[in-house]
Amino acid sequence: MKQFFVTLVVFALLLCSSTAPAEKIKNLKKMEKQQPSNPYYSRTDTAKLNLPDAVWKKVLSPEVYATARQKKTELSFTGKFWDYTGKGTYYCAACGNALFRSDAKFASTCGWPSFFEVVRKGSVTYLPDRSYGMVRNEVLCGRCGAHLGHLFDDGPPPTGKRFCMNSVVLDFVPDK
Ligand SMILES: [Zn+2]
Numbered sequence: 284m285k286q287f288f289v290t291l292v293v294f295a296l297l298l299c300s301s302t303a304p305a306e307k308i309k310n311l312k313k314m315e316k317q318q319p320s321n322p323y324y325s326r327t328d329t330a331k332l333n334l335p336d337a338v339w340k341k342v343l344s345p346e347v348y349a350t351a352r353q354k355k356t357e358l359s360f361t362g363k364f365w366d367y368t369g370k371g372t373y374y375c376a377a378c379g380n381a382l383f384r385s386d387a388k389f390a391s392t393c394g395w396p397s398f399f400e401v402v403r404k405g406s407v408t409y410l411p412d413r414s415y416g417m418v419r420n421e422v423l424c425g426r427c428g429a430h431l432g433h434l435f436d437d438g439p440p441p442t443g444k445r446f447c448m449n450s451v452v453l454d455f456v457p458d459k
Pocket residue numbers: 375376377378379380424425426427428429
């Protein structure tokens with residue numbers, strides 16, 4: 284009976300609160316789900332990983348795999364981080380490599396999370412991408428080679444760069 288009341292109170296609290304916290308809970312749950320049993324995921328190990336897609340397919344969720352290994356671009360304004368303003372660090376969702384600090388994130392109108400600089404030199408690598416009749420710089424994780432997004436030259440100062448990322452391959456850890 285007591286448990287029933289606790290559940291009722293929790294439910295009532297959830298109902299009373301604005302949609303923002305409920306949304307936050309949903310997002311956090313989504314973030315937890317993002318990591319199935321992945322033995323290659325580490326936020327401290329920076330040793331390069333050179334694994335075939337068949338291995339990644341087993342350890343990544345289908346959503347992360349589709350972007351990280353098959354270069355799928357998520358629809359703009361749909362990812363969980365495009366307008367997220369929490370303070371913390373963004374890591375590669377495939378391997379845990381540190382990529383961006385929230386201080387380098389800026390409000391971009393493109394609908395994807397955008398940053399003007401990486402957390403350290405070598406966090407990412409670049410490849411010319413000539414798909415869709417455009418010449419773009421593809422951005423890959425410097426540790427595992429996951430596709431993260433693209434780099435453009437229309438970002439804000441001080442770098443003028445815009446790292447246009449897919450939320451699904453980012454893993455956010457808030458500052459303590
Ligand atoms: Zn990675």
